[in-house]
């Protein structure tokens with residue numbers, strides 16, 4: 001198929017940036033979206049033009065490195081990551097716009113590459129269980145009911161891609177944060193720090209400039225790992241209780 | 248030192264000391280931990296350690312050394328430590344917990360690992376690995392890693408990769424992700440505690456060696472392009488494997504050999520570079536645009552049946568129209584005892600043999616069809632469609648997403664792909680390389696897996712190294728520190744910086760005709776063809792010639808656009824390909840010198856009458872540790888490395904030739 005691409009080009013953090021239009025030809029259904037961009041880049045280099053910068057690493061949908069706004073949708077039209085989106089989801093002659101995540105907490109570094117280190121700082125503020133290496137008790141000393149273990153797993157699958165923030169009109173990071181609160185809060189090991197964790201993380205989230213949640217649900221709809229919206233309820237509940245010192 | 252052998256390499260002194268303790272094998276690690284010097288807690292913050300890599304090995308080491316109170320500087324090329332390639336591991340992690348009381352023990356895990364490595368690993372190291380395996384599980388559970396559990400709330404295990412006990416712990420198909428998030432969170436906790444400084448989007452490009460000791464690294468800030476000097480008392484490389492020398496592999500796009508190769512060039516020996524693991528169940532290449540390959544879990548072979556058409560004319564038919572009698576279930580035919588569950592290398596080699604015979608299936612890429620069927624029709628009849636879906640549903644979905652075909656309707660197509668590299672920097676029992684103060688952990692070292700790695704054992708080794716081994720061995724080295732402060736004007740620092748900036752300037756100034764990827768792809772073809780599943784004297788010699796001329800062309804004709812002082816992904820890739828182009832040659836030399844078949848290394852000249860791998864323990868029961876060497880010929884450099892042998896002595900396990908017939 002042949003496609004027209006309108007791609008955001010921005011030479012650096014201080015550049016204003018603008019769209020550039022490119023045509024790509026003979027794209028096969030079996031290509032991934034990023035392989036299609038690889039083809040474009042090989043072509044651009046051949047013409048002596050600088051290739052489009054975009055992030056990716058595993059290209060298996062697990063590392064969370066990739067992430068593009070594709071015709072206005074975070075990770076494009078399917079429930080998956082950008083790297084796992086294939087060209088069979090598009091049709092011949094289509095015009096596709098490609099932009100970076102848009103959120104003030106995720107500044108653009110170049111073209112389609114953004115800085116998501118705010119997520120790391122949220123984890124630093126409390127997204128862990130404090131246990132030094134070597135201090136752990138025997139693994140079977142604390143059984144975990146299967147239902148809790150499964151829920152912990154489901155929420156632990158978040159890949160930290162940032163699509164939830166990009167999709168949210170308020171650029172809120174609540175789904176990402178809620179996933180971590182739910183993961184650790186579901187486990188017996190996570191109880192001792194449950195209150196302090198949620199308070200520190202919420203404070204950091206707000207300090208990073210992420211917006212609040214107004215229950216629109218775009219985040220969960222865009223999430224490639226289908227993190228459920230109810231983690232935000234859990235987050236809010238934990239936060240209220242922690243504030244009251246009720247846990 | 249000897250003259251050039253086969254015009255390619257020299258032989259030097261054997262390795263004198265591996266620092267392995269003596270005595271009963273089960274006491275050796277305890278002994279070593281006791282003998283290793285301690286560092287007073289109040290001195291630790293004055294001691295700094297650089298750790299390159301935030302995968303399971305590097306992340307775990309950073310967290311643990313930070314908790315101990317050392318000053319850690321951690322580096323990764325991704326935008327967050329959580330994205331290291333360990334995240335992609337699917338199947339699970341081994342540990343000798345014996346929760347099922349099925350006869351597992353430290354000794355059995357030790358035995359299985361040595362045997363699985365085809366008797367090419369160091370007994371004392373492997374025993375230690377098996378010994379610390381159980382503590383890994385405890386640690387991860389305490390961190391909140393959501394391993395699969397049974398209804399009673401206890402941990403579930405499965406058997407994996409052809410062993411007879413169920414010792415694999417797993418978190419659905421995302422074990423690596425969950426373990427890595429655990430290590431990452433532990434490390435981020437230390438960032439808050441102030442013991443760990445994290446440098447993301449930083450690529451290490453050179454080691455700084457001062458007076459014979461590793462004292463720091465040169466790194467490029469990948470956003471601003473700034474070339475930075477980082478100094479420390481010790482340096483750890485936990486930079487992962489080098490499977491991407493084949494261009495196409497199951498590794499992440501950014502996986503590279505630069506960190507270890509630069510260390511090798513500075514004097515660290517490279518161990519067993521030719522030992523690579525090829526995984527039989529990957530999704531086949533679909534066209535020239537392909538950027539990477541995707542692994543489908545090995546567990547599929549438990550229920551799927553592998554076949555190709557008997558007749559070449561049937562290869563382009565719809566497989567469902569090929570009657571039973573015209574199908575060749577070749578693994579079941581050749582290996583009736585193990586059938587579809589033969590080890591990875593055999594399954595891979597046979598798939599290639601079928602395709603070379605013109606009976607491959609799927610679309611033609613170039614002149615060939617490179618794929619075999621993995622068929623679940625029988626399984627769906629025997630079990631039920633629902634049961635198959637319960638077991639393999641997410642793998643089937645992943646396959647369908649990539650290929651557009653449903654394995655419920657049509658047989659899957661699979662083909663082998665490069666997956667893991669057993670070779671890496673040579674290290675002693677303390678995980679120290681031949682450069683004092685430079686340590687290597689995880690897939691980056693030549694490791695405990697000998698010539699082949701068992702499934703679910705890499706995650707175990709990476710976390711063993713990072714959480715338990717390295718923190719206990721590096722203290723013996725650090726106890727002598729803090730070492731004399733190094734000045735940034737020291738000639739060794741200035742020289743290392745100059746090497747980095749010189750290389751970058753050169754890459755940007757060539758302005759030739761070909762893209763970096765086109766060179767990388769061509770190198771990959773050469774390696775896959777001649778240093779892949781099957782290697783021969785003739786092929787390897789040819790490959791060395793081809794690589795040398797490709798490298799010469801690269802330096803004449805590569806085109807890297809843009810500038811040094813911005814985010815420049817072409818420049819990043821070019822730097823990595825430079826190192827792959829040299830590594831590839833060393834791999835071929837190593838493969839050429841090892842005239843035996845063992846583990847993942849199959850030499851066409853060394854096989855039994857049945858076409859099975861044939862080891863030669865009399866001549867080759869050693870680790871090949873290569874010292875860097877190069878001669879200048881014309882405008883290109885030819886590698887002329889020096890081989891140092893570490894003899895492998897088996898006191899606890901008897902050497903046996905394996906047989907799967």
Ligand SMILES: Cc1cc2nc3c(=O)[nH]c(=O)nc-3n(C[C@H](O)[C@H](O)[C@H](O)COP(=O)(O)OP(=O)(O)OC[C@H]3O[C@@H](n4cnc5c(N)ncnc54)[C@H](O)[C@@H]3O)c2cc1C
Nearest residue numbers: 300301302303304324333338339451487689690703705706
């Ligand atoms: C698809 C797949 C599935 C697998 N499944 C399993 C499994 O089920 N069980 C199992 O045991 N093993 C499995 N393996 C193998 C296992 O995942 C890896 O061997 C292991 O995770 C490697 O970990 P590591 O810590 O050594 O390195 P990695 O996780 O690869 O980390 C390397 C780190 O080094 C950094 N780095 C590299 N070069 C530089 C540089 N020059 N400068 C700065 N930073 C650098 C990277 O940023 C990264 O942080 C699998 C491998 C693959 C590819």
Ligand code: SF4
Nearest residue numbers: 158159161162164223
């Ligand atoms: S919650 Fe979903 S969308 Fe948000 S970072 Fe995690 S995986 Fe990405």
Ligand code: FES
Nearest residue numbers: 057059064066083
């Ligand atoms: S590149 Fe890893 S999730 Fe897309």
